[in-house]
Amino acid sequence: xxxxxxxxxxxxxxxxxxxxxxxxxxxxxxxxxxxxxxxxxxxxxxxxxxxxxxxxxxxxxxxxxxxxxxxxxxxxxxxxxxxxxxxxxxxxxxxxxxxxxxxxxxxxxxxxxxxxxxxxxxxxxxxxxxxxxxxxxxxxxxxxxxxxxxxxxxxxxxxxxxxxxxxxxxxxxxxxxx
Amino acid sequence: xxxxxxxxxxxxxxxxxxxxxxxxxxxxxxxxxxxxxxxxxxxxxxxxxxxxxxxxxxxxxxxxxxxxxxxxxxxxxxxxxxxxxxxxxxxxxxxxxxxxxxxxxxxxxxxxxxxxxxxxxxxxxxxxxxxx
Numbered sequence: 001x002x003x004x005x006x007x008x009x010x011x012x013x014x015x016x017x018x019x020x021x022x023x024x025x026x027x028x029x030x031x032x033x034x035x036x037x038x039x040x041x042x043x044x045x046x047x048x049x050x051x052x053x054x055x056x057x058x059x060x061x062x063x064x065x066x067x068x069x070x071x072x073x074x075x076x077x078x079x080x081x082x083x084x085x086x087x088x089x090x091x092x093x094x095x096x097x098x099x100x101x102x103x104x105x106x107x108x109x110x111x112x113x114x115x116x117x118x119x120x121x122x123x124x125x126x127x128x129x130x131x132x133x134x135x136x137x138x139x140x141x142x143x144x145x146x147x148x149x150x151x152x153x154x155x156x157x158x159x160x161x162x163x164x165x166x167x168x169x170x171x172x173x174x175x176x177x178x
Numbered sequence: 179x180x181x182x183x184x185x186x187x188x189x190x191x192x193x194x195x196x197x198x199x200x201x202x203x204x205x206x207x208x209x210x211x212x213x214x215x216x217x218x219x220x221x222x223x224x225x226x227x228x229x230x231x232x233x234x235x236x237x238x239x240x241x242x243x244x245x246x247x248x249x250x251x252x253x254x255x256x257x258x259x260x261x262x263x264x265x266x267x268x269x270x271x272x273x274x275x276x277x278x279x280x281x282x283x284x285x286x287x288x289x290x291x292x293x294x295x296x297x298x299x300x301x302x303x304x305x306x307x308x309x310x
Contacts, residue, residue, distance in 0.1 A: 053214035085233035092237035
């Protein structure tokens with residue numbers, strides 16, 4: 001890795017593996033906001049690790065008198081098909097997300113999952129709209145003489161609640177697109 | 179020679195599904211190793227039987243590492259060299275998981291032998307020693 005060398009079975013194997021690690025595991029996952037391709041650092045680490053182990057395998061074959069091209073061919077055969085290895089590595093790295101997604105698909109309530117953020121935002125907006133009136137009624141009921149104070153507090157409380165609901169809606173939006 | 183025997187018997191050399199974590203934990207119990215070293219050690223201990231698809235080790239290593247049963251560290255090779263390889267060792271949790279896995283697989287193998295080795299002369303000494 002990192003140094004120029006001729007193209008051979010080893011380089012082809014690692015290129016194919018790199019491509020697999022950039023791929024999406026299942027298009028249905030993407031529709032649900034789960035992105036399985038690994039980050040470039042994680043990909044580079046895996047490729048370095050497997051490249052080093054492949055080199056060790058090649059060296060073992062060469063010590064037995066096998067010429068380098070044939071030794072590389074044998075080593076990559078021993079490691080199995082690169083796309084399959086890449087897919088298994090993606091599954092292993094994204095296990096939590098994939099398992100959660102599969103659990104969701106197995107449940108009869110899977111279709112309600114996309115509705116959760118919508119219902120939460122609607123609830124937050126409804127509360128924010130209702131809160132000023134409620135605080136006004138509560139203020140007058142608690143202290144009729146200081147009703148003017150309650151009225152003055154309405155914009156403040158309303159503003160706070162609207163701000164909270166907006167930040168909550170922003171969080172939910174970010175989470176669903178992560 | 180062992181490889182020739184395997185080929186002669188037409189047996190598969192791939193690691194059976196679900197066995198890899200137990201094999202990895204067991205081999206790492208004897209000391210740290212890198213992925214290729216693990217594959218070679220599993221092949222050696224199995225008398226050359228498990229020779230195929232070494233790539234299947236890496237997803238298992240990823241899972242065991244994320245479960246905290248093993249830890250991987252980058253070590254330069256050759257010592258002092260610029261290149262690195264990832265060496266794995268058992269964590270304390272991994273050590274206890276290795277013991278549990280070994281116990282489970284011994285029981286499992288014994289029960290399988292009891293079922294399929296019933297009346298098999300070759301299996302009787304193994305079953306007899308366990309019964310005793």
